[in-house]
Amino acid sequence: MKIPAIAGLALAMLALCFSAAADAAINLSGTRVVLAAPAKEASLLLQNASAEDFMLQAWVEADATGEAPFAITPALDRLRAGQQKALRILYYGEGLPTDKESVFWLNVQEVPQKARTENTLQIAVRQRLKLFYRPAGLPGKAEDAAKELKWKLVDKGGKTLLEVTNPSRFHVSFASVAVRKGAESYSAPIDMVAPGSSFAVEVPGLVERGYSNGFKVEFQAIGDYGGMTKHINVIAN
Structure with missing residues (x-):
């Protein structure tokens, strides 16, 4: 079955939008975050490398027990074109094992601003990286x-x-x-x-x-x- 010319053009434009949106506009300063006690927080530098503003959303996924004793700031914010901003991950100070490391997933999602033109596909790109909580006094390195x-x-x-x-x-x-x-x-x-x-x-x-x-x-x-x-x-x- 042949695809009509208009439908074919629409599919090509859709594929192009997906390809362009798949590349993250926000660069992260690391591929993982280690929060090492006795520190109560760690940070990750974010940079908007694009020419567009993006809304930024960040959160930590809970572990198998359903616990994620962390707060993220800012959890929701605008990152303007070319702007840098530090994402702070704060530990509540309780609930995690003290005799070994714990691991979680830190999610950073970018949501583009409203499209200037109609019929434009926009995708919220999410980056995931490991967040390790390292208690103080663990034996070894x-x-x-x-x-x-x-x-x-x-x-x-x-x-x-x-x-x-x-x-x-x-x-x-x-x-x-x-x-x-x-x-x-x-x-x-x-x-x-x-x-x-x-x-x-x-x-x-x-x-x-x-x-x-x-x-x-x-x-x-x-x-x-x-x-x-x-x-x-x-x-x-």
Whole structure:
């Protein structure tokens, strides 16, 4: 079935609007936020890099317990073209574990001003980044947590899984994880492992069944400021 010329033009314009709006106009000064006690707040610098004004909305998503003991200021504000503004994240001071890190999602959503012309599609673009609350006095250092990870291959239900255990009190986030043996390389879909926990995933293409001899894991860990460090570990039997 052929699409009429007018409908085809409308679809092309719609696709163009989606493509243009998909790029965020507001730049964030970091890829994550760490609120480290005894500090009661952390900040994130926002910059409107466009030539248009945007309404800014920010909030923190609750964790699995339904708790999000944070306040955001400004939670709703206008960010004018070229303007910079600091987003403050304040901790209430109670309710979170004191023996390990907690993690939440910080959302920054930009809402464009009313369109000057009719038949213009506008989209509210949302950026999400991790918000870590780090209690005071935790043993060890966050930058050393990636070195403490323990890796092994496990056989579950006839499938080979890569399991990572994090004995530290800090979250470890990954930019990439790969299982390697000689010229073979298998990517593992692991985003993050929580403190004091284990996480296992199936590694597509890996056909070994519980035999980890000769395998290594190479991964890039993401630090507090968004930088990445490369690590190579032997996978234990």
